[in-house]
Amino acid sequence: MSQTVSDTDAQAELRQGLLFGLAAYGMWGFFPAYYKLTETVPADIVVSHRILWSVLFVGLYLYLRGRWPEVRGVFREPKVLMALSASATLIAVNWLVFVWAISNSQVLDVSLGYFINPLVSILVGLVVLHEKLSRGQAVAISIAVLAVVLQAVLAGGLPWVSLVLAFSFAGYGYVRKVTPVKATPGLFVETLLLFPLAAVYILLNLSWGVDALILNDLPVLAALAGTGIVTALPLIFFSSAARRVPLFMLGLMQYLAPSIHFLMAVYVWGEPLDQTRLIGFVMIWAALAVFTWDSWRRYRKSRSVTEKGT
DSSP: OHHHHHHHHHHHHHHHHHHHHHHHHHHHHTHHHHHGGGTTSOHHHHHHHHHHHHHHHHHHHHHHTTOHHHHHHHHTOHHHHHHHHHHHHHHHHHHHHHHHHHHTTOHHHHHHHHHHHHHHHHHHHHHHSOOOOOHHHHHHHHHHHHHHHHHHHHHTSOOHHHHHHHHHHHHHHHHHHTSOSOHHHHHHHHHHHHHHHHHHHHHHHHHTTOOTTOTTOHHHHHHHHTHHHHHHHHHHHHHHHHTTSOHHHHHHHTTHHHHHHHHHHHHTSOOOOOHHHHHHHHHHHHHHHHHHHHHHHHHHHHHHHHHHHO
């Protein structure tokens, strides 16, 4: 009887985790649509607002949840604070390029960047952690590298937006993985570290006669204020999912966001999908298929070993 109750609880936790994961990646997928609301504002001003409003919203959330001791603990650990300074720099670069790409109708490049991201994360592990590649991972990365090279040759230049997004987010993921701080307090400290720069930049723009507070367009100002919420909510959902869902399932769900980016870029905003770009996407999708199959095979093998051990 107790075993049945335990299994039922585990299934309920898994269902909750899947819903949280779908909510997180679904929100990330519709980010370009949200930032279309602010495309009349320069990307640097948008990112400054995103930092300022994220500090306010995430700080309020942590306060209401009674989690301020976690934040104070970070400031007692100089090494953790230094690591979060590095991750803050990486995420600021990621946000800036992301918002710039949205406002310049390059959502397809955004999609490609986040499709490439899992493969770049493997490269980061290979270079930084000296991890060994499985045969499937090596094949997947080789296909992805070939796709980028072909894009550079056939299109006359590297897809820099995609590469910056992929490498900055993979680097961010690595730093956060090795830094002993939870997701939401970590985000708060990162944005708090960026807060002085963002505030000074806003004030400088005001002194130069730029309406950096966007007081002349209240709907856009409301959208900018909402960036604090849309930054924090998917992260909170993701953290809830990560505690309940196996990493392999979470890894599969990460393709949801760039898939939504791709569909909206082509079918909503009508971005051109020429033959060269399509070839690049098809090759990256092939690489991800190999990568996913290899991950599934190793996941099943590890589960089999665990079950035999019990």
